[in-house]
Amino acid sequence: xxxxxxxxxxxxxxxxxxxxxxxxxxxxxxxxxxxxxxxxxxxxxxxxxxxxxxxxxxxxxxxxxxxxxxxxxxxxxxxxxxxxxxxxxxxxxxxxxxxxxxxxxxxxxxxxxxxxxxxxxxxxxxxxxxxxxxxxxxxxxxxxxxxxxxxxxxxxxxxxxxxxxxxxxxxxxxxxxxxxxxxxxxxxxxxxxxxxxxxx
Numbered sequence: 229x230x231x232x233x234x235x236x237x238x239x240x241x242x243x244x245x246x247x248x249x250x251x252x253x254x255x256x257x258x259x260x261x262x263x264x265x266x267x268x269x270x271x272x273x274x275x276x277x278x279x280x281x282x283x284x285x286x287x288x289x290x291x292x293x294x295x296x297x298x299x300x301x302x303x304x305x306x307x308x309x310x311x312x313x314x315x316x317x318x319x320x321x322x323x324x325x326x327x328x329x330x331x332x333x334x335x336x337x338x339x340x341x342x343x344x345x346x347x348x349x350x351x352x353x354x355x356x357x358x359x360x361x362x363x364x365x366x367x368x369x370x371x372x373x374x375x376x377x378x379x380x381x382x383x384x385x386x387x388x389x390x391x392x393x394x395x396x397x398x399x400x401x402x403x404x405x406x407x408x409x410x411x412x413x414x415x416x417x418x419x420x421x422x423x424x425x426x427x428x
Contacts, residue, residue, distance in 0.1 A: 372414075
């Protein structure tokens with residue numbers, strides 16, 4: 229029988245095993261750069277997702293508000309024998325109408341902008357005094373930045389003197405043939421990175 233001798237060497241003696249401190253520091257530095265890049269991409273994607281979510285929320289709020297305003301204001305003056313617009317302001321309107329599903333009763337409808345609560349308020353009452361009472365106002369839409377009414381005569385020309393000078397003058401109100409409502413909504417959650425184009 230032939231015996232074979234084996235030679236065992238200890239790799240720790242005279243050889244290298246593991247990493248040096250410099251190599252570890254370089255590896256940590258590269259890993260740090262990679263993690264920073266991944267974090268920035270994540271933050272960018274998350275803020276983009278949040279912005280799209282807020283835009284969708286604003287568009288839904290705007291669509292629902294303008295659809296309701298358009299539908300109800302299309303009945304302005306319907307079934308009203310005399311003057312239909314009672315008050316014509318830039319951020320408030322009161323008009324008479326025979327709304328559908330209310331029988332043959334003429335109602336007073338009021339839309340007004342509440343700048344303090346940033347909302348559009350609405351009231352429907354059977355009398356002018358009732359609709360002018362602020363306790364009868366209900367919230368139609370929240371997170372509204374502005375509500376502006378414009379008035380036009382039978383020729384399509386805008387009547388600017390009514391809201392500025394005589395919002396309750398019957399002769400001036402009788403010239404109104406068309407009303408336009410412009411609504412600007414905003415997100416319910418503020419974007420801290422947003423800078424207003426004019427206010428800064």
